[in-house]
Amino acid sequence: MIDFESDQFSSSDELLKQLLFELQHSKKLFSQQQLIIARMVELILRSRPICRQFNGNLWGIYQEIYDQAKQQIFQLITQDGLWFNSKKININTWKNNLQKQAFKSILTDAKLKQLGLEAQKAPPQSDLRSYALTELIRAIQLSGRLCRPYQESFTPQFYQLLYEEAVIITFSYVCLRIDLYDPERGKGKFMNWVNFRLEKAIIECRRKFNHWQTKELPTITDLETINQPEISPLLSELLYKYIEEDANQIFSQIHIRNRPDANFRAIALAKFNGYSWEEIAENFQLTVSTLSSFYQRSCQKLAPLLKQELQS
Amino acid sequence: MMLKMMTDSLTINISLSLTAHTQAEQFSYHQSNPQKAKQIYLNTLAVYAVNNYINYLGWETSLETSDSWNPLLQSLMNIADLDVINCGKVECLFVLPDQHWLEIPAEVSSDRIAYIILQFHESLRQATLLGFVTQVPSHRLALNQLQSLDCLPDYLSQLKQVNHSETLSARSSNVAPTKKALLSAHQPITTQPIKLSRWLEGILETDWQPMEELLIPTKIMAFRSVDQLQSQKEHLLSGVSRFKILELNPLLDSDNGLPKLSLALILNISPLTNEEKDISVKIYSVHQNTYLPQGLEVFVLNQQEIPIMQAQAHHTETIEFRFSGEEGEYFSIKASLHNCDRVETFVI
Numbered sequence: 001m002i003d004f005e006s007d008q009f010s011s012s013d014e015l016l017k018q019l020l021f022e023l024q025h026s027k028k029l030f031s032q033q034q035l036i037i038a039r040m041v042e043l044i045l046r047s048r049p050i051c052r053q054f055n056g057n058l059w060g061i062y063q064e065i066y067d068q069a070k071q072q073i074f075q076l077i078t079q080d081g082l083w084f085n086s087k088k089i090n091i092n093t094w095k096n097n098l099q100k101q102a103f104k105s106i107l108t109d110a111k112l113k114q115l116g117l118e119a120q121k122a123p124p125q126s127d128l129r130s131y132a133l134t135e136l137i138r139a140i141q142l143s144g145r146l147c148r149p150y151q152e153s154f155t156p157q158f159y160q161l162l163y164e165e166a167v168i169i170t171f172s173y174v175c176l177r178i179d180l181y182d183p184e185r186g187k188g189k190f191m192n193w194v195n196f197r198l199e200k201a202i203i204e205c206r207r208k209f210n211h212w213q214t215k216e217l218p219t220i221t222d223l224e225t226i227n228q229p230e231i232s233p234l235l236s237e238l239l240y241k242y243i244e245e246d247a248n249q250i251f252s253q254i255h256i257r258n259r260p261d262a263n264f265r266a267i268a269l270a271k272f273n274g275y276s277w278e279e280i281a282e283n284f285q286l287t288v289s290t291l292s293s294f295y296q297r298s299c300q301k302l303a304p305l306l307k308q309e310l311q312s
Numbered sequence: 313m314m315l316k317m318m319t320d321s322l323t324i325n326i327s328l329s330l331t332a333h334t335q336a337e338q339f340s341y342h343q344s345n346p347q348k349a350k351q352i353y354l355n356t357l358a359v360y361a362v363n364n365y366i367n368y369l370g371w372e373t374s375l376e377t378s379d380s381w382n383p384l385l386q387s388l389m390n391i392a393d394l395d396v397i398n399c400g401k402v403e404c405l406f407v408l409p410d411q412h413w414l415e416i417p418a419e420v421s422s423d424r425i426a427y428i429i430l431q432f433h434e435s436l437r438q439a440t441l442l443g444f445v446t447q448v449p450s451h452r453l454a455l456n457q458l459q460s461l462d463c464l465p466d467y468l469s470q471l472k473q474v475n476h477s478e479t480l481s482a483r484s485s486n487v488a489p490t491k492k493a494l495l496s497a498h499q500p501i502t503t504q505p506i507k508l509s510r511w512l513e514g515i516l517e518t519d520w521q522p523m524e525e526l527l528i529p530t531k532i533m534a535f536r537s538v539d540q541l542q543s544q545k546e547h548l549l550s551g552v553s554r555f556k557i558l559e560l561n562p563l564l565d566s567d568n569g570l571p572k573l574s575l576a577l578i579l580n581i582s583p584l585t586n587e588e589k590d591i592s593v594k595i596y597s598v599h600q601n602t603y604l605p606q607g608l609e610v611f612v613l614n615q616q617e618i619p620i621m622q623a624q625a626h627h628t629e630t631i632e633f634r635f636s637g638e639e640g641e642y643f644s645i646k647a648s649l650h651n652c653d654r655v656e657t658f659v660i
Contacts, residue, residue: 012320047320055559119370125398125472130369130465137368165329172367209330217333219435220408223350228341235342236387268388274345277418292418299388306384 016043017091041073044095049138050103054131061114062135065106072102100142107143113190115139119178133175140174140194147195150202158213165209166201173197236272238310243268250305256294262286264298271295324365324441324461326430332360333436342383354432355380355392358404361439362394362428369465372397380404390417393424398472400425403448406439407431407455414453422448425471429458463652470655473505505657508581508589509639511552520554523578551582551590557598558647558654560605573605574598575647577656584636589660593633593645604628608649615642 019040023033051058051066058066076098119132140146146167151159174194186192218226228234233241243251246265255263262284270280281288336356340349359380363373374395379385392404403424407414414429426446430439443458446467506517516522560573580592593612597604604625612621612633620643623631637643637660644657 047322049322052319125371125469127465127469130371130468133368133370161330164327165331168327168329168331168364172364175368175370176372178370205330209334212330212334217329217436220432221434223353223436224346226340226346226349226353228344228346228349231341234344235383236344236348239384239387271388274347288418293422296389296419296421299385300379303379303382303385307382310384 012043012046013091013095016040016095019043037074037077040077041070044073044098045069047095048099050135050142052135054128061111061118065111068106069102072106073098076101103142104144107139109145109189109191112139112143112145113183116178116181116190117183120181124179133178137171137175145191147198149199161212161217162202162205162209165205166198169201169205170194170198235310239306240272242310254298256286256290259284259286262291264295264302267291267295321460325438326361326365326441327438328357328361328436332357335360339383339386342387351390352386354406355386355390357432357436357439358406358430359392359394361430361441362402362404365441366394366396369468371399371468389419391419393421396468399468400471402426402428405429409434412455414455416449416451416453420448424448426464426467429455467653470653473657505642505659508591508658508660511554511581512583520556523553523555551580553578553580556656560647560649560652560654573649577645587638588636589639590636591634591660595631595647596629604631605649608647611646611648613644613646617644
């Protein structure tokens with residue numbers, strides 16, 4: 001899932017606050033008020049998540065949504081903007097809420113369908129396609145039209161995890177398979193196509209990730225004390241042993257030109273034993289980049305052999 | 313009304329959920345060293361986040377062919393590559409919360425198409441994508457030196473064009489030709505390198521126009537001085553000259569609502585001997601300003617995308633390169649300003 005709220009407190013927020021204060025506290029002619037509100041609308045929409053410009057342009061459906069959002073927010077401010085306490089409010093939250101409210105009401109299924117067809121029209125793997133897909137995904141989220149099926153079958157925590165994963169899977173599907181979308185099917189509704197996939201994804205995830213029902217996803221701090229399972233020997237141990245034994249004298253034969261001592265076996269074992277590149281380089285009196293690029297190439301070269309020997 | 317053209321940049325957060333954590337856990341379970349296990353856990357999450365992001369941009373990826381998905385290579389190296397189909401490998405580098413510098417692992421390969429940098433949230437439920445660089449930096453990289461991800465889609469599609477031309481000959485026999493043919497049928501003609509020798513046969517390309525068009529003032533508004541160009545035209549007269557208008561749209565400018573920059577790229581090809589051709593490349597500014605934008609860099613790249621010539625504009629009216637090449641050789645012209653690039657690829 002992409003989260004796209006603008007969380008930076010920009011200078012436009014400061015200006016917005018001033019304008020709001022001006023609107024509420026000074027007696028203004030109606031026409032002056034209208035001008036101030038129009039100015040505010042444009043400031044608010046600077047951090048808009050959708051109908052953003054592509055190479056400096058806005059056109060078609062994107063322009064249409066942008067124009068409607070302007071109107072909507074204008075109305076919302078005219079209705080409510082004059083009444084609440086502008087000093088107490090967090091301007092960024094207020095701004096984001098206005099955007100959300102406006103886009104939610106604008107983004108009907110018909111609009112989403114147009115956005116979907118626009119993405120389909122753009123050539124695959126072009127920057128225009130990427131732009132159209134980004135717009136589409138954000139619009140789907142803003143529309144609030146994603147379904148939340150089977151909610152009652154799980155604990156709220158586990159459902160949250162399942163749902164997040166299912167949305168990720170669904171969005172990847174929408175973005176990679178937009179060409180499969182057929183506007184004639186699904187009773188002509190775009191979100192039927194998306195929600196059908198989402199519902200399936202939840203069922204798949206439930207089957208695949210049942211073991212997470214009883215445990216939580218780790219945080220960074222948790223990773224410090226990660227519990228290794230009691231399988232032995234571990235792959236890393238097998239690998240260490242295999243390279244150390246070097247039964248066929250392969251690993252010690254691969255070495256830096258004219259430096260038989262700086263061979264793959266010696267470097268790999270040093271790495272396994274926790275030596276840093278700087279330490280290894282100093283030991284061999286070679287540069288880090290010589291060593292590491294040699295090591296990198298050797299790993300690539302040896303990968304098929306190691307795989308054959310250790311993973312079969 | 314300039315104001316409405318402005319947009320603030322957005323933070324891109326990618327969720328890390330069950331698939332990412334399950335995979336990270338499985339990979340880390342192969343390790344006996346807890347620090348190594350943690351490194352692999354985080355690398356896996358980083359690759360997964362970037363994988364999703366690239367998919368959301370409409371690009372297929374292949375985790376299976378990425379070394380970062382191979383438990384043996386994970387054990388041997390500190391690796392987080394991701395294979396982007398038709399494009400090449402990106403490396404996914406992460407920083408922890410509150411970190412302002414990125415330490416580059418010594419064994420990070422220097423031949424990745426891009427290095428994408430992300431920051432984990434303490435919860436590991438989300439990662440914020442910070443930006444990317446195209447050259448591997450040495451040791452450390454400050455997070456404020458990154459290129460905006462807004463430029464990534466353009467960069468990927470440019471790269472695909474280059475790859476596409478390289479694999480053109482090998483394509484027929486290989487995997488799933490029907491799907492490839494289907495995909496390329498959707499592509500505009502410009503995704504293929506421009507075949508310069510065809511110009512000598514008088515064949516026209518859609519984007520590349522004869523020089524005469526440039527001299528009609530109504531066609532290209534405000535092109536600096538027709539007289540000046542006329543003399544340039546004389547100079548270029550042997551062989552065939554064509555031009556293309558390149559739109560450079562640096563982030564700095566689009567954010568401030570300034571008009572985008574248009575450059576005229578003029579290319580001349582003339583035969584030297586049977587196989588060898590003389591190539592001249594010139595770049596002008598299209599708008600009234602006589603000088604090229606300060607800091608504009610122009611490169612001539614060879615087929616491996618290695619710069620073979622380069623120049624930077626400082627109070628410069630025009631940049632010119634002259635070189636020769638044989639039929640069938642590839643080269644690209646790259647114009648770069650404020651981290652935004654335009655690349656045009658040619659085959660002689």
